[in-house]
Every structure is written in C-alpha cells, then in structure tokens.
Amino acid sequence: MAQMNMVRALNKALDETMAADERVCVIGEDVGVDGGVFRVTKGLLDTYGENRVFDTPLAECGIVGTAVGMAIYGLRPVVEIQFSGFMMQAFDQIEQNMARFRRRSRGRFPVSMVLRTPYGGGIRAVEHHSESREAYWAHTPGLKVVIPSGPRNAYSLLHASINDPDPVIFYEPKAVYRAFREEVPDVPDPIEIGTAQVVREGADITLVAYGAMMRPTLEAVEDLTEMHGVDPEVIDLLSISPMDTDTLVTSVSKTGRCVIVHEGPRTCGIAAEIIARLNENAFEHLLAPIKRVTGYDIHFPFFQVEKHFLPDADIIVDAVKETLAYE
Amino acid sequence: MPMTTTGRATEPRSLAAKLSNETLCTWLRDMLLIREFEVRSMQAYQNKKIGGFLHVYIGQEAVAVGTIAAATARDPVITAYRDHAHALARGTEARYCMAEMMGRLGGCAKGKGGSMHMFDRRRNMFGGHGIVGAQCPLGIGLAFATKYEDEVIDGGASRRITLCYFGDGALNQGSLHESMNLAGVLNLPIIFICENNGYSMGTATARGTTMAEDLTAKAVGYGFESASIDGMDVMAVYDGFMPIAEQCRETSRPAFVEIRTYRFKGHSMSDPRKYRTKDEEQRYQAMDPIERFTKYMAAERGVTEDEHEAMTRSVRKEIREAIRWAEKSPHPELGELYRDVYTDIWGPYRGTSGPEMHDKS
Ligand SMILES: Cc1ncc(C[n+]2csc(CCOP(=O)(O)OP(=O)(O)O)c2C)c(N)n1
Ligand SMILES: [Mg+2]
Numbered sequence: 188m189a190q191m192n193m194v195r196a197l198n199k200a201l202d203e204t205m206a207a208d209e210r211v212c213v214i215g216e217d218v219g220v221d222g223g224v225f226r227v228t229k230g231l232l233d234t235y236g237e238n239r240v241f242d243t244p245l246a247e248c249g250i251v252g253t254a255v256g257m258a259i260y261g262l263r264p265v266v267e268i269q270f271s272g273f274m275m276q277a278f279d280q281i282e283q284n285m286a287r288f289r290r291r292s293r294g295r296f297p298v299s300m301v302l303r304t305p306y307g308g309g310i311r312a313v314e315h316h317s318e319s320r321e322a323y324w325a326h327t328p329g330l331k332v333v334i335p336s337g338p339r340n341a342y343s344l345l346h347a348s349i350n351d352p353d354p355v356i357f358y359e360p361k362a363v364y365r366a367f368r369e370e371v372p373d374v375p376d377p378i379e380i381g382t383a384q385v386v387r388e389g390a391d392i393t394l395v396a397y398g399a400m401m402r403p404t405l406e407a408v409e410d411l412t413e414m415h416g417v418d419p420e421v422i423d424l425l426s427i428s429p430m431d432t433d434t435l436v437t438s439v440s441k442t443g444r445c446v447i448v449h450e451g452p453r454t455c456g457i458a459a460e461i462i463a464r465l466n467e468n469a470f471e472h473l474l475a476p477i478k479r480v481t482g483y484d485i486h487f488p489f490f491q492v493e494k495h496f497l498p499d500a501d502i503i504v505d506a507v508k509e510t511l512a513y514e
Numbered sequence: 515m516p517m518t519t520t521g522r523a524t525e526p527r528s529l530a531a532k533l534s535n536e537t538l539c540t541w542l543r544d545m546l547l548i549r550e551f552e553v554r555s556m557q558a559y560q561n562k563k564i565g566g567f568l569h570v571y572i573g574q575e576a577v578a579v580g581t582i583a584a585a586t587a588r589d590p591v592i593t594a595y596r597d598h599a600h601a602l603a604r605g606t607e608a609r610y611c612m613a614e615m616m617g618r619l620g621g622c623a624k625g626k627g628g629s630m631h632m633f634d635r636r637r638n639m640f641g642g643h644g645i646v647g648a649q650c651p652l653g654i655g656l657a658f659a660t661k662y663e664d665e666v667i668d669g670g671a672s673r674r675i676t677l678c679y680f681g682d683g684a685l686n687q688g689s690l691h692e693s694m695n696l697a698g699v700l701n702l703p704i705i706f707i708c709e710n711n712g713y714s715m716g717t718a719t720a721r722g723t724t725m726a727e728d729l730t731a732k733a734v735g736y737g738f739e740s741a742s743i744d745g746m747d748v749m750a751v752y753d754g755f756m757p758i759a760e761q762c763r764e765t766s767r768p769a770f771v772e773i774r775t776y777r778f779k780g781h782s783m784s785d786p787r788k789y790r791t792k793d794e795e796q797r798y799q800a801m802d803p804i805e806r807f808t809k810y811m812a813a814e815r816g817v818t819e820d821e822h823e824a825m826t827r828s829v830r831k832e833i834r835e836a837i838r839w840a841e842k843s844p845h846p847e848l849g850e851l852y853r854d855v856y857t858d859i860w861g862p863y864r865g866t867s868g869p870e871m872h873d874k875s
Pocket of ligand 1: 216245247269273276596644645646680681682683684685711713714715781
C-alpha cells in the first residue's frame, strides 16, 4: 500500500503489466522520451526500451491502426492519445477496425488493446482539449468504455483493461490526475469491467456519476447528509460500456428516485441511456422523474465560463432536492 | 537540425534588398510587434489573465512576416494554433488578438476561441486551428473558392493564392497528404508552407518524419514546385518565397515550401524542454531573426539607433494599450454560452451575434 495520485497509479499499472507480459507495448506521441503529456508513461522507456515504449509521429489514425494490427497478430498494445479530442483523427480506425475486427473475423482475430486518453474539463482549455465524448464510444458495439474516478480504481481498472480480451477505451479524468492521493494496493483489486460500485449506501435517492464528476457528486452528498438530512445512495459507474444495469436497477428499485451526473453534452448522453434502462427495468418503483445534471449541448467553452458549464455540487444538490420534492 | 543558410540579403540579386526603406521598416516593426506581443502574452498567462494553452512564436517571426509580405491582402491565410503572428502580420489589431487571448468579448472570436483561434474575415485570416493538420483541407477549400470566384463568378483569371501554414508535425497527418493530392488534382493556387521549427512538441523532426534532411522531397510525389528557405532571415524568406508565390499566382499550380526556423521557447507554457540541449538553444538564439534584420537595417539602410529605439517604444506602447483595452473589454455574459451554436434562435440557443469584433473603446 502506498499513497499516490492517479498519474502515479496509472504508471504503476503500466509498469506492472509490462513487467508481467512482454506482449504489452506502449505507443503514442511523446510517450517515450517525454513520458507523455501528463507524464503517465514516465520512466517506462528507461525500463523497457524503445521496442516496447515508442514515440510515434503525430498521426492518430496511423497509431490506432498500427495498434489494431499489432493486436490481431497477438500483441497487447496500450495506445496513448494525448487528449481525447484527438481521437477524432482516429475515428475511422476505432470504429471500423478496433471495434469490429473480432466479429468481422468471427472471433479469429480478437483485438486485445487499450486506448488510454485524458478527457474532460477543469484545465481552462477550449473545445478539443476539454470535452467528454464517451457517448460516441459507448454507442459503438464491440468497444468497452472504462472511466475511473480515483487513483485506486484507476490502477485496478487499467490492469483489468490491459488483460481484457476486448478493445477498451480508457478515459482518464484529467481534472483528477493530480487532484488527490489515495492508498493504492500492491496488487489490483478484483474489479471487473462492467461492474459499477456502490460507494455509499442510502435510502432516499440514487446518485449516479463517474470519472471527474464523482468529486462534485460526493461534495453534494456531504452537503445533503449534513445540511439537508438526506440519505443518498451513490453509484460510481466505472464502466460506461458494458453498463452495470443490475446495480442501477437494484438501487433505484430501493430508493425510487435518481439523479445522474455527467459533464458531456446532454442530448444522447450517458444519462439518457441510464434513464432508458431504468425505465425498462424499474419503472414501477419510480417515485419521481429521473433528473439529469449534465454539460450543455454546446461545444466546450473557454475558461471564463468553464465553471458554469461543468456540473458542480450546488447544481447537484438542487437537482436532488427537486427530485425529492416531487410527489 | 541541419541548417542551410540560403540568406541572400546582401547579394545584389536579392528581391528584398530592392525594396524601399519604408517597406523594410514595416517588416522590422511587425517583427518587433510580434515579439513584444508574445513576451507580454507570456506574462499575462503567468498572471492567469490568459487561460487555456499558449503557444508563442518567438524566434519564428521572420517566417510569418516574410511570407505575408510576399502576398496580397486578398490572399487567404490559414494556419495552426501558433497563430498570433500571422494575424498581426496580416494587420489584425493587437488589441483584438489580446482580447481574444484573455477571453473577452472584444476578441477576434468574441473571446470564445482563445489563443489558438485568431480569425479576421476582413483581412482574409481564416484562423488558427487547434487540431494539427486539420486546417490543411480547409486551405484547399479556400483556394478552390478564390479561384471559383475569380474565374467562374467574375469571369476573369484566377489571381489569388492561399497561404496554408503548418508545422513539421503536421507532415505526418493524413489530412495534409490528402490536401496535397487534392490541390494537385484540382490545380489549385495554394502554397503549403511548412514551418519546420525542429520539433513537434518533444519529437525532433527527424524522429517524426521521413526525409527530414530535405523536406522538399515531400513535394516530389505530388509534382509540386518546392523550395527550402532559411527562416531565420526575413529577407531570405521573402526572396525564397516571392518567386514561388508569383508562379503559383500565374499558373494556379500548388507549391510546397519548407521554411527552417526555431522556436526559442517551449512548445507551450508547460514544457521543460528536456528533449533539446541548452547549447542548441543558444546556437539558434545567436541567429535571432530580429537582431539579424536590425543589424542589416542599421548597416545597409542607415536606420539609426534613435530611430530603432523610437520604433521599439511605439511597439511597446501599442501592446501596452492593447492589454489595457483587452482588460477593459467585458467577459462574455453567460448567455453567450448558447450563442453562435446555430445561426437562428432554436430551443435554448440564442442565435448568432453579428460582427466578430466589438469595438467598445
Ligand atoms: C491531431 C492532433 N494531435 C495531437 C495534438 C497535440 N499537439 C499539439 S501541437 C503538437 C505538436 C505539433 O508540432 P508542429 O506541427 O511541428 O507545430 P509547432 O508546435 O512546432 O509549431 C501536438 C502533438 C493536436 N493538437 N492535434
Ligand atoms: Mg514544429
């Protein structure tokens, strides 16, 4: 056990999986000499050499396609894309090859690879450097989409993702990278991809969030319990796809009320999918319409208005109070 | 990075050397203005007045100034995110650029784009672009549009060229290669201007691209005219670029130039520059394009120290005033969040809002 931030925890997971399996290679722009834009791959080049940790030219489409090729041959590449906004250059390879190759080859060519990338706001940057477009990837059959919320689950989930036989889009909340430290175990916790975590049990309402939005959500929970006498249940989704419908349904069947938080745009966002599943599976238990606290349907704005764009604890508290007041 | 000095400023054949003192003084002033703008921007960034990312052009001034001097005001310009210099060299007022960096309503994108997004429709400046290489296909569209307007709508000859700038890193993006092919197939009047400053973030040009020792090789497969130009000398930039520009204008055939330069500062404001040596940095700093041109102007054009000093002072004043103006320009109100997403009012969206620059002085 050691205290560390998310950057260190991810680095530890990469280091351990590389040490354990020589098929694991790390590729991306400036992942070697520079150790990545956010220094997640720092030191790996020194330990594993340039055949396993290599700097690529600035060519996202080429990088992802290369990794798919490596994967269908049997290697286990871990790609870093510097910001999730630059995945758009590789959309073709992600959608057409990474997601489909297993099925297209009737299972003969599995694509065991991970695409790691920082996503989300909180660093005072525009558009492509701050957005959260996990809904695109969740919409694509064949991909798994994982989003950790803290150092400990980041560590365990990256282990799980690299060892997963399917392609995983691993979204790292850049606002959390160095935001806090946590005890990280010496061996990964047995978290399975596709499993959400109930981080607080409660009776009155279910709060669902993931990634960077767990922090304002937990802040809101503190306020709700201390100031408003509310007893919320909190779910950290962790896997966007496959989504843990059972955990969501069990919780909402118990509480009857639900608020979902994410920073990506509202329309066709992850919250919409969760609401659909709850509608299908927990309709008779619902006591109030489910509320969404999300980013707006606009392009991620510039720094002066960023804090108005991103959901915060106050807005979440208000949404919870409104949902509770519904009769 | 090997550096060929093709500077011909002191040669009798130099085109730049034939230009008037007045013209050359505007180049010098533009370069000083860009430098001052960048230095003050760095300070403003450190004081948290500028948000997001900041990529400065210090060391590369001769490239934007020398190439834009060889173009006309009606020739479209498009570039990547290291774009302040191109806007300034195009004549966009410093205060609009500064207000943009500070996210103010008076900025050239209403404070919504920031440092990477300098736009000025009136001056045919079609922007800075944050995604590496993504501006190149747009350049093709611009070149198509000017040619279409000149030939089809106005029934004359195509007389305009598009200046499409990108860094050495963009050489490795598919978008650039698709664009080069399109330009060739469609016979478009566009010049691909590769500002080779030696690095794409931490990746040296030769680690990122093939034929780094002679990037004009990239033009061969597309059948373009090309040149490799010393970007540390504004007169050499003009001399090398002008004939290419004229030929492109006459023949409507695309061309490719590599301009060898160096960014004196880090990639952005958070770059420890571990990928290069202090020694290398000093070697290039000794070739400072502004110092070099200043010396030329003093020795060959009789610009006195007093005159130079006066120019420096006027540039400082202009930037100081730009900062003051920008700081007084309001932050966009929250309603702006919903503006400019669609043209018309629709649902929560408030429609679009008139001119790019709101002069409230
Ligand atoms: C498609 C894409 N990938 C990655 C980035 C991140 N990035 C921003 S600038 C840059 C380096 C570009 O270098 P170069 O084209 O040489 O321009 P310079 O910074 O030297 O002016 C990188 C990798 C990006 N903006 N867009
Ligand atoms: Mg470069």
